[in-house]
Amino acid sequence: MADVPNNAPQHCPGTTSDQAGQTSACQGCPNQNICASGATKAPDPAIEEIKVKLATVKHKILVLSGKGGVGKSTFSAHLAHALASDETKEVALLDVDICGPSIPKMMGLEGEQVHQSGSGWSPVYVEDNLAVMSIGFLLSSPDDAVIWRGPKKNGMIKQFLRDVDWGELDFLIVDTPPGTSDEHLSIVQYLGEARIDGAVIITTPQEVSLQDVRKEIGFCQKVKLPIIGVVENMSGFVCPKCKNTSQIFPPTTGGAERMCEELNLPLLGKVPLDPRIGRSCDEGKSFLSEVPDSPAAIAYGNIVQRIKDYCASHVSISGDNSD
Amino acid sequence: MDHFDWVIISKGGRSTVSGYLNGSCVEVTHENAEENFMKSTLSAWRKIAVCNLLINRTGLSQVRRVILVLSGKGGVGKSTITTELALAFLHAGKKVGILDVDLCGPSIPRMLRVCRPDVHQCDSGWVPVYADAQQNLALMSIGFLLEHPDEAVVWRGPKKTALIGQFVSDVAWGELDILLVDTPPGTSDEHLAVLENLRKHRVDGAVLVTTPQAVSTGDVRREITFCKKLGVRILGLIENMSGFVCPHCSECSNIFSKGGGEELAKLTGSEFLGSVPLDPQLTQSLEEGTDFLQAFPESATFSSINTIANTLLSRIQDD
Numbered sequence: 001m002a003d004v005p006n007n008a009p010q011h012c013p014g015t016t017s018d019q020a021g022q023t024s025a026c027q028g029c030p031n032q033n034i035c036a037s038g039a040t041k042a043p044d045p046a047i048e049e050i051k052v053k054l055a056t057v058k059h060k061i062l063v064l065s066g067k068g069g070v071g072k073s074t075f076s077a078h079l080a081h082a083l084a085s086d087e088t089k090e091v092a093l094l095d096v097d098i099c100g101p102s103i104p105k106m107m108g109l110e111g112e113q114v115h116q117s118g119s120g121w122s123p124v125y126v127e128d129n130l131a132v133m134s135i136g137f138l139l140s141s142p143d144d145a146v147i148w149r150g151p152k153k154n155g156m157i158k159q160f161l162r163d164v165d166w167g168e169l170d171f172l173i174v175d176t177p178p179g180t181s182d183e184h185l186s187i188v189q190y191l192g193e194a195r196i197d198g199a200v201i202i203t204t205p206q207e208v209s210l211q212d213v214r215k216e217i218g219f220c221q222k223v224k225l226p227i228i229g230v231v232e233n234m235s236g237f238v239c240p241k242c243k244n245t246s247q248i249f250p251p252t253t254g255g256a257e258r259m260c261e262e263l264n265l266p267l268l269g270k271v272p273l274d275p276r277i278g279r280s281c282d283e284g285k286s287f288l289s290e291v292p293d294s295p296a297a298i299a300y301g302n303i304v305q306r307i308k309d310y311c312a313s314h315v316s317i318s319g320d321n322s323d
Numbered sequence: 324m325d326h327f328d329w330v331i332i333s334k335g336g337r338s339t340v341s342g343y344l345n346g347s348c349v350e351v352t353h354e355n356a357e358e359n360f361m362k363s364t365l366s367a368w369r370k371i372a373v374c375n376l377l378i379n380r381t382g383l384s385q386v387r388r389v390i391l392v393l394s395g396k397g398g399v400g401k402s403t404i405t406t407e408l409a410l411a412f413l414h415a416g417k418k419v420g421i422l423d424v425d426l427c428g429p430s431i432p433r434m435l436r437v438c439r440p441d442v443h444q445c446d447s448g449w450v451p452v453y454a455d456a457q458q459n460l461a462l463m464s465i466g467f468l469l470e471h472p473d474e475a476v477v478w479r480g481p482k483k484t485a486l487i488g489q490f491v492s493d494v495a496w497g498e499l500d501i502l503l504v505d506t507p508p509g510t511s512d513e514h515l516a517v518l519e520n521l522r523k524h525r526v527d528g529a530v531l532v533t534t535p536q537a538v539s540t541g542d543v544r545r546e547i548t549f550c551k552k553l554g555v556r557i558l559g560l561i562e563n564m565s566g567f568v569c570p571h572c573s574e575c576s577n578i579f580s581k582g583g584g585e586e587l588a589k590l591t592g593s594e595f596l597g598s599v600p601l602d603p604q605l606t607q608s609l610e611e612g613t614d615f616l617q618a619f620p621e622s623a624t625f626s627s628i629n630t631i632a633n634t635l636l637s638r639i640q641d642d
């Protein structure tokens with residue numbers, strides 16, 4: 001009963017239910033006529049608009065995790081960098097973390113502002129073929145807090161998808177906040193008609209994180225979102241001095257590997273902890289081009305390749321269907 | 324009654340809980356509600372007894388101090404810090420409560436090894452679950468109400484706000500010295516709802532948790548603005564995951580950089596409470612749900628958590 005307004009009368013059947021506007025509880029409610037007319041049950045017209053707007057985007061990838069701070073934004077940023085290293089591909093990165101946007105900092109775009117053009121908001125470009133959009137570009141100071149409740153966040157996400165001039169894109173990567181709430185429901189709902197290739201799920205090895213990630217996988221299944229695979233981040237730390245590996249976040253229950261086996265999901269790879277990753281993110285540089293031969297960069301390379309392969313096979317399937 | 328998902332047995336008056344439950348509900352009004360509840364053969368997860376919630380709303384009246392644990396960033400260790408602070412206060416002889424309002428990812432039950440208890444209601448509300456035999460550490464988490472631990476709570480804001488409202492005011496905490504409130508990351512529905520409802524009683528202040536790197540302190544700056552806008556006193560800032568000492572060669576690596584928390588505290592004029600190092604022993608104890616403070620009293624992590632707990636205790640006792 002998520003669609004019952006706060007100020008609705010008791011026993012309101014919900015604005016999208018079949019009985020909306022018709023039950024005895026609706027008598028005297030100021031919105032009875034709107035509910036009864038069926039307007040509240042129709043799908044949001046924005047979904048169709050978004051489908052048209054994003055028809056020129058070939059692949060849409062969501063980066064998800066139930067747990068915070070596992071490296072969703074770090075992964076999204078590096079996936080974008082890696083995909084954009086092929087100059088023939090157009091890549092865009094959309095940050096829908098409304099309350100904690102990290103992407104501007106990681107892409108070295110802090111303080112940038114969004115410009116308005118005839119065809120909508122222009123995203124900020126890191127390179128000619130790498131566009132970025134985040135609520136961070138709409139804030140005037142790094143101290144600004146976005147204290148918004150759900151519906152307002154949904155409106156913002158709708159605007160990001162409908163009103164941003166993305167142009168022709170090969171890849172649209174969407175970085176999300178932790179959890180399974182408004183932002184996630186909205187992005188899946190708004191992109192429902194435009195089709196999402198799939199979600200990449202990020203986790204860290206310890207059970208406290210995996211238990212939240214299992215929920216996220218449950219969420220994907222509930223909303224019928226295909227899962228490209230799971231990435232285990234912060235997987236072991238190699239001491240730069242003695243080269244011994246320590247499990248800072250110990251995989252007490254077998255880590256992502258066991259979880260993937262149990263849930264029958266592909267494990268795309270494991271990325272070790274490397275202080276240089278965090279430093280590159282703080283400085284807004286790409287770790288992949290800073291230290292290309294480090295084990296973490298190689299792990300990233302393999303994961304990105306698997307995602308590319310997935311998308312390539314995906315396009316041929318959907319192409320067949322449309323013929 | 325068997326074909327309903329939930330059966331609510333209420334003692335006079337109409338309850339509001341049905342709005343928060345997924346699935347079909349039937350509400351039975353009966354004078355002997357508690358008795359019916361105990362006798363009923365329905366599984367414990369399918370029934371809720373609501374007994375005169377409005378009359379005996381004593382939930383927070385005997386709670387002396389309320390501290391929020393906040394962070395704009397996820398995964399920085401809010402739940403870890405909450406758990407360790409609670410244990411430190413407990414060892415200092417206090418009666419402590421933890422309220423876990425992270426609906427989408429409740430971690431505290433696992434960290435304290437109280438995984439699948441039955442939650443009961445008494446005349447004055449939900450009875451919290453005790454993590455120790457002496458009943459000095461009380462815990463209430465949304466995790467307790469989930470039928471399946473892997474089940475995702477896919478709720479939009481208004482529904483979360485409604486449940487938190489119920490949650491905050493309807494837990495029968497009894498007498499507590501300190502109530503710690505663990506929150507999800509961000510500055511959104513849950514935070515506003517918790518504050519709105521706790522305000523009716525009291526909020527002594529907030530502890531902010533960050534990790535050292537700039538990506539994290541950036542989000543915590545926003546959380547500081549949130550506190551200032553809503554008039555919540557900031558008791559101080561804790562830097563977590565600050566440096567990792569290699570167990571093999573004792574070399575300290577700053578995996579997520581260092582000093583960011585202290586810098587942020589200076590910049591925003593908040594007190595810096597201390598830093599907690601990255602410690603695999605700590606992560607391990609949290610995974611197993613054992614008391615880290617008892618297991619490793621010699622570690623550097625122990626002394627920093629203890630110092631922070633003592634500073635906090637003296638700060639809130641000054642008032």
